Amino acid sequence: MRTAAIERNTFETKIKLELNLDAQEPVDIDTGVGFFDHMLTLFARHSRISLIVKADGDLHVDSHHTVEDVGIVLGQAIKEALGDKAGINRYGTSFVPMDETLGLSSLDLSGRSYLVFDCQFDNPKLGAFDTELVEEFFQALAFNVQMTLHLKIMHGKNSHHKAESLFKATGRALREAITINPEIHGVNSTKGLL
Numbered sequence: 001m002r003t004a005a006i007e008r009n010t011f012e013t014k015i016k017l018e019l020n021l022d023a024q025e026p027v028d029i030d031t032g033v034g035f036f037d038h039m040l041t042l043f044a045r046h047s048r049i050s051l052i053v054k055a056d057g058d059l060h061v062d063s064h065h066t067v068e069d070v071g072i073v074l075g076q077a078i079k080e081a082l083g084d085k086a087g088i089n090r091y092g093t094s095f096v097p098m099d100e101t102l103g104l105s106s107l108d109l110s111g112r113s114y115l116v117f118d119c120q121f122d123n124p125k126l127g128a129f130d131t132e133l134v135e136e137f138f139q140a141l142a143f144n145v146q147m148t149l150h151l152k153i154m155h156g157k158n159s160h161h162k163a164e165s166l167f168k169a170t171g172r173a174l175r176e177a178i179t180i181n182p183e184i185h186g187v188n189s190t191k192g193l194l
């Protein structure tokens with residue numbers, strides 16, 4: 001089983017996170033930010049990973065530190081659980097439509113950190129969640145998984161739909177990338193290392 005458990009405490013946030021890439025239950029998310037809980041739950045369900053997150057952050061400031069730090073810890077946990085990445089597909093790509101919106105996520109568990117974020121939101125707030133934190137979250141995630149991540153809203157209007165399509169698409173792309181493929185012997189790289 002590919003698992004990781006991380007606890008990270010700073011003056012801004014206290015985070016406990018457990019995940020299992022090879023189990024789908026449980027999923028239990030509590031960050032204190034309703035919209036972010038909604039997004040992380042979708043991400044876990046669509047990536048089919050068991051994910052437990054308990055975050056206690058400085059929400060009296062705003063939701064920035066909590067969202068960014070959960071992205072950091074989730075990224076660290078995925079990287080740790082993947083280990084040497086032997087036998088995995090490595091790449092994943094998913095388009096997810098949501099009514100009028102179409103979102104794309106394409107990623108490579110390359111060991112190199114890169115984010116391309118080509119998305120615009122009209123609505124600055126989604127509940128207590130600042131819409132600009134979508135990019136902050138994925139930046140923290142990509143840099144700590146050490147993956148190349150391309151996100152794009154192909155078209156769309158509603159900010160909730162746009163954010164949701166990106167979290168779902170990234171979950172589905174990640175499931176494809178982390179899946180062990182019996183045709184792949186060792187690490188899926190001509191370098192021999194990911």
Ligand SMILES: [Mn+2]
Pocket residue numbers: 038160164
């Ligand atoms: Mn929704």
